Amino acid sequence: MRQLYHAAFAALLFVAGPAWxxxxxxxxxxxxxxxxxQGTVRVFKGIAYAQPPIGALRWKPPVALPPWQGVRKATAFGPACVQPKSSVVSIYANPPAQMSEDCLTLNIWAPKDATxxxxxxxxxGGALLGGYSHEPLYDGARMAARGVIVVSINYRLGILGYLAHPALSAESQDDISGNYGLLDQIAALxxxxxxxxxFGGDAANVTVAGESAGALSVMxxxxxxxxxxxxxKAIAESAYMVSSPDLKLTTHGTPSAETAGTQIMKALGAADLPALRAMDAGKLTDQAAAKGYGVWGTVxxxxxxxxxxxxxDRGEQAPVxxxxxxxxxxxxxxGILLPPAPGDAVAYESAIRSRYGDLADYFLRLYPSTSITESMLATTRDALYGWTSMRLAIGQTAIGQRGYLYLxxxxYPAADDNGLHAFHASELPYVFGTASETPPYWPKVPDTIAERRLSDAMTSYWTAFAKTGTPVATGQPDWQPYGKDANYMAFTQAPKPGQKLFPGMFALHEAAVCRRRAAGDQAWNWxxxxxxxxxxKAAMCR
Known part of the structure; x- marks a missing residue:
């Protein structure tokens, strides 16, 4: 009887044990x-979402995998996509342990009871040149614990992800090439x-999110x-709406993507496309980067x-x-994005007046010569990231969607003492709750109640937006849509709502970009x- 009882109890444990x-x-x-x-979260690592883009599949759109038989283990992250090796020490340096062309994988963090x-x-992020989905900074466990399934993806980078070339276009039924990394992202979605x-997720409630080149990818x-x-829904942290090369035409002062591809093939010493495909992926990537090959999406x-x-401008973006x-x-x-500073205030003002003409007084009111260093930092910040962020909020508002803007x-001491107050990407450990998992040279975030409280608020706003399209956080201020009042949320020591962020900034850079577009031979970036x-002056520009 006792053996029967134990057998029945064991069977009950097997059937009715913890479902997670x-x-x-x-x-x-x-x-x-x-x-x-991973605690109360299930983690699935290194799941292949497409066939390896190697050999004949290099510089091809991603090819779907057929359903596999048996059980595939997803307990180890896949290798990062091939990217240039760098010996430069920076706060962002955190090189992957492994790299491979066989890198089209994704990772999933899901609560134990997800439905x-x-x-x-x-x-x-990583300038479309580096980075990987499983950087510890992007660990999705803390977000998942708040009721959101987090997926992080790899996509082809550098020349392997964005090369355009006439021979590649000739292989395509659409006569196009490039954008393979973007096609990878679409395949992952x-x-x-x-x-x-x-995994317990709702395929009808997906938010794409990214920072820097990840935010460029979101756009x-x-x-x-x-x-x-x-x-x-979409989240774009530090996005930059810069000009991109056209596939076949020289536009906005930039050679066509096919021309750039032809030039880099020659510079690499490859006689033709088969020779280029035969090159070692690491050597190809390193040499292309060393020769200054630019990595962008191609129009x-x-x-x-x-x-x-x-x-x-045409309202053709996704209505989300x-x-x-x-x-x-x-x-x-x-700092690599900053030009050399003029020697003094006179030289600074002269440079601005010679370039901005009738906009110069407006420019100098926003970025005065009394503090050249700070003005130059603010100018490049605003021309890339500030103008873009406002354009996104304004653009979605114009098509009847909600846009939420933040600064x-x-x-904190380790950053501020080194002149790095609110530096690029410094919001990430607060959004993901990963302050203890930053890269080796990252200014360390102190483990204090105030820092944890700010992170809790930001994670709450972000995950609430992913859930409903409205960012809310218990016990924190309401975050109003941008709307007619130009609302935004500032994250300083705590969340603080405001209106009309940096008055005049958007109008100046919008006018500058409009004039560049009208000229037809000028790019806009840093x-x-x-x-x-x-x-x-351009008659069509305000």
């Missing part, structure tokens, strides 16, 4: 996947749509017809129909709510302020 302990194995349409438990939960798909329900996805319907009329500014913002000290950690202006091209 058994649910680390998931039967998805893609195949059965075995993950692992129909919203999904946040995170796209890492497609995988999420087909499979996320098996590309909002502009890409092939991504339409794959996501329902090809299909994947990216037109320049991002034109997409937004957006949360967008930037950091007050963006450029303090990105991250938080400092070539601003004392190194701006000459901005002639």
């Amino acid at each position: 302990a058994q649910s680390t194995t998931v039967a998805a349409p893609a195949g059965t996947i075995e993950g692992s438990a 129909g939960l919203p999904v946040l798909v995170w796209i890492h 497609g995988w999420v749509k087909r499979n996320i329900a098996a 590309y996805l909002m502009a890409a017809p092939r991504a339409r319907g794959l996501f329902h 090809d009329g299909a994947i990216l129909p037109r320049q991002l500014v034109d997409i937004w 709510p957006i949360l967008a913002g930037f950091n007050s000290g963006e450029i303090r950690s990105l 991250f202006d938080h400092g 070539n601003t302020g004392v190194i701006s091209p000459i901005l002639n």
Whole structure:
């Protein structure tokens, strides 16, 4: 009888034991996947969402994987996509342990009892040249514990992800090339749509989110017809709406993407496309970067129909709510984007007047010569990140969607003492709750009640937005949509609502970009302020 009792009890434990302990194995349409438990969160690492883009598949759109048989383990992160090796020490340095062309994988953090939960798909930054989905800074466990499924994705980088070339275009039925990294992101979103329900996610409530190049990717996805319907909200942290090369034409002072591809093939000593495909991926990537090959999305009329500014002007971007913002000290950690400073106030003002003409007085009121260093930091910050963030909030408002704008202006001793107040990407450990997992040279965030409280508020706002499209946080101020009052939320020592962030800033840079667009031979990026091209008057510009 006792043996029978024990057998029955054991059977009951097996059947009725904790569901989450058994649910680390998931039967998805893609195949059965075995993950692992991280506290009350299930983690699935290194899930392949497309075939390896190697050999003949290098510089091809991603190819879907057929459903697999048996159980695939998802207990170790996949390798990062191939990226240049760097010996430069920076606060962002955190090189991946492994790199490979076989890198099209994603990771999932899901609560143990997930059912129909919203999904946040995170796209890492790194100038479309570096970075990887499983950087500790992006650990999704804390967000997942708040009732959001977090997915982070790898995508092809550098020359392997964005090369355009006439021979590659000739292989395409659409006569296009480039944008392979963007197509990877679209493929990953497609995988999420087909499979996320098996992990407890709602495929009809997906938010795409990213920072820096990840936020640029979010804008590309909002502009890409092939991504339409794959996501329902967007988060863009420190996005930059710079000009992109056209596939076949020289536009805005930039050679065509195919021309750039032809030039880099020659510079690498490859006689033709087969020779280029035969090159070692690491050597190819390192040499292309060393020779200054620029990595951008390509305006090809299909994947990216037109320049991002034109997409937004025409109201053709994805009609979804957006949360967008930037950091007050963006450029303090990105000195490479700053030109040499003029010798004195006279030289500074002369440079501005020669370039901005009738806009010069306006410019100098915003960025005066009394503090050249601070003015130059603010100029580049605003021309890249501030103008873009406002444009996103304004653009979504104009098409009847909610836009939420923020400014991250938080400092702490290790950053402020080194001149890095609210530096580029410094909001990330607060959003993800990963202050203890920053890169080795990152200014360490102190473990204090105040820092934890700010992080808790930001994580709450972000996850609430992913859930409902409205950022809210218990016990914190209401975050109003941008709307007619130009509302925003400042994150200083605590969240603080405001209106009309940096008055006059957006109008100045909007006018400058409008004149560059009208000229037709001028790019817009960090070539601003004392190194701006000459901005002639244009009748169509305000």
